[in-house]
Amino acid sequence: MAEERILMARIGAAHGIRGEVRVKPFGDDPLSFTDYGPLETADGKRRLTVSAARVQKNMVITRFEGIDDRNAAEALNGLDLYIPRDALPELDEDDDFYHADLLGLRALSADGEALGKVVAVPDFGAGTLLEIRPDIGASFFVPFTRDAVPEVDLAEGRVTIVRPPDYEDEDGDRGEDGEDA
Structure with a gap:
């Protein structure tokens, strides 16, 4: 069985001329994708290691080892980055979910x-x-x-x-009482 992986981030556009990229993180903590070691691409053929990361607005400006110029950074645009599922910590609460x-x-x-x-x-x-x-x-x-x-x-x-009573159904009607919107 293939190892289950979790999507942690998506690389966006290059940022500047020194190899940095904008990264959209998928987690509660925007820098959490930096905590698990090398990140793997969707096809599993490439591993990227974060050498520096800083939050800027809703993105994380990231530098990866071996990516030293804008051309190399632009080549990463659109890559999804994964970690092995077993690298994630166990959840403490019954109401917490990945x-x-x-x-x-x-x-x-x-x-x-x-x-x-x-x-x-x-x-x-x-x-x-x-x-x-x-x-x-x-x-x-x-x-x-x-x-x-x-x-x-x-x-x-x-x-x-449990949808609220006034939630619109697919016909545009509202709720179970049949009143129009």
């Missing part, structure tokens, strides 16, 4: 109706959301709170979703 564990879970309503699958776990600044993609129709978002997601069962591969 995003990678949530992706692909079946989303069910409280009464067992299939709503779709979790396809993303974004945070646009107001809190973490789950993006649910149904088999038919457009994706929708629910806040990743205990009220909206009262149960996450990793062993069964599912999450329970």
Whole structure:
């Protein structure tokens, strides 16, 4: 079985002329991707070691060993960087989850109706959301709170979703009482 890997960051555009790049981290701490040693590309053919990193706005300006000029930095643009799953620490709380564990879970309503699958776990600044993609129709978002997601069962591969009563359904109707928007 192939080693499970976790996406930690994505390399963006070059920054300056000395080999630095902008990196978008995927974690609570923007510098956490620097804590696990060499990072591996998606195809596993390349390993990059961070030699320096600093937070600048919503990106991390990063220098990798052996990347010393703008041309080399530009060649890294768009690369996703991974670490082995077993390099991550065990979670202390039952209510803590790695995003990678949530992706692909079946989303069910409280009464067992299939709503779709979790396809993303974004945070646009107001809190973490789950993006649910149904088999038919457009994706929708629910806040990743205990009220909206009262149960996450990793062993069964599912999450329970409780949409608020005034949540728009796919027909544009509002809520279960049938009132129009």
